[in-house]
Amino acid sequence: MTPGPRGPQAFTQDTAQVLAVDKKTKHLRYLPAGEGNGEMEPGVTWRGYVAQGMLLCPEPDCGLPFGRVVAGGGRRHHFAHRPGEGEHDAGTGPETLWHLSAKDVLARWAASQPSLAGWTLHLDDAPITLPDGWRRPDVLAVSPDGVKVAFEVQYSALTGTDWKARHDFYFKAGVVDIWLFAHHGPQWRAATARQLRRAELVWRDPDWAATVQLSGLHQTMLQHGVIPLWLDPTTQTIGTATTRVHAAHTSPDARLGEDAAYTLPPRRAFPACHIAADPLEQCDVDLAARELLTPTRRVHCKERDRFQADEQVAQERAARVRAQLHVQQEERTRRRRAAEQEKRRAIAAQVAEEQAEREKREHEELRRKEEERAAFEARQKMPLTQQFPPMFGQEPPSPPKPPWWKPWQRIARS
Known part of the structure; x- marks a missing residue:
């Protein structure tokens, strides 16, 4: 890796x-x-x-x-x-020894680069002017056709706002600006124990040189797509800001494997990063990307392609899962609606049956009352002899004969 x-x-x-x-x-x-x-x-x-x-x-x-x-x-x-x-x-004087060393190392490297063969090199003696100001890069390489690459070695403190102004100045002047930071001083602060507990910093290659904090200046650079680089003139090595991250879609179990991690530049939200050191002689200037292309940056590009491919596969897999879940959800919804409709039909059928039974009983009751009323009216129209035939078919019975003692009672009273 x-x-x-x-x-x-x-x-x-x-x-x-x-x-x-x-x-x-x-x-x-x-x-x-x-x-x-x-x-x-x-x-x-x-x-x-x-x-x-x-x-x-x-x-x-x-x-x-x-x-x-x-x-x-x-x-x-x-x-x-x-x-x-x-x-x-070594840090005394108007310009530190390390700053002088860094500029000399860069100039020697640029002079030996095949891609910069025929270019004119200037060491602190070729200012770049614009109507609104001027800048004098530490090392300036100029091609025969006028392409300019400015190397800035930053040892002193610098704010993100000031860096952005200088970066915009070079861009406006048509100059490719490459920024390198010191391996000590305000541009180099070791990461804290709390920062080292972050998931992105726990994963570390044994060959990576150090882990440093990302200042507000570095965060500003990352925001504008510029990867921070550090220069160690003593060993003539370039340090590239690097992290080992996992994709957001990776499951916790899969994150335990090395293949699930990607070696990429830090994101703007990261408070610290690893320093992957590469020999300066193995670096080159990428004019299209406007950066110093280190071996680690080449790894970044490959890992970025792998990361994007894996992300694409993961997104397609997630889309298929979402589609399957959508189909299953629609099937469950269809079944639920069908069950609800069947239940409503059953309830409607039961209500209709009860209504029909109730109407039947009411109809029977009404018919019975109609028959009784018709029979009553028919009897009212019939003669009494027909209404009560037993009463008119024979003589009325004679009164009963009084008991034998009744006359004696009348005699005694008289």
Whole structure:
């Protein structure tokens, strides 16, 4: 997942002095890593040249010749003064030693780049002017047909607003601006323990050099599509802002696998990022993308394509799932509506049956009353002899004979 070899000392904030001014040519000499005991030129060793006093300290306020080459132990090979001489801090002076070193390293790299062959290089001596102001980049490369690439090495503090103004200035001037930040100072703050607990920072490649905070300046750059880069002139490496993220659609179980993670630039909401270090010699300028294309950025592009392809597959899968769920929901809705309609039909049939039964009973009751009324009216129209035939068919019975004692009772009273 990580491109190319990594220098073990990259972005360790090493203060070793690896640049010296050649007393003969007045140019800076760079001491490659591990070459302190080797030859500077055929037949001329670094130690011998230093012993002759031909390599001077590039610190603006110093200028004394280096007394020795330190090429032992675990530290990076570097120049050093004799004891008691050249006691100074590399960060003093109007321009820091590291800023001078970074510009020299960039100029040497640009001069050796095949893609920049034939380009004119300017080191702090070619301002770019517009009607509303001017800017002088640290290193400016100009092609024979007028294409300009400006390299800005930012060591001091800078706000996002100021960076945006400078970025817009270069864009208006038609200049490709590439920004590189220092590996120490205000542009380099190690990530906190709380930030390291974020899911994007837990996943880390063992070869990544460090994990740093993303300041407001870096957030502004990310907002405008510019990936922050850092330069370590001591090891001549470029650090690319990187994170290891998971897609939003990935299930928690799948996130445990390495294949589920993507190596991508940080998003604007991320408070910190990993630094993936690449040798400067393996980097190139991408004029179309207006950026310094590092091996890590090439990985980003591949991972972005893989991420987008996986996202497309996931979206299509999600669309199919949604379609299936929609079909199932429609089927459930159809069944529910059919059941509700069947229930309503059953209730309507029961109500109709009860209504019919009630109407039948009412009809029977009405018919019975009609028959009774018709029979009553018919009897009213008939003669009494027909209405009551027993009463008119024979003589009325004689009164009963009084008992034998009744006459005696009448005699006694009289």
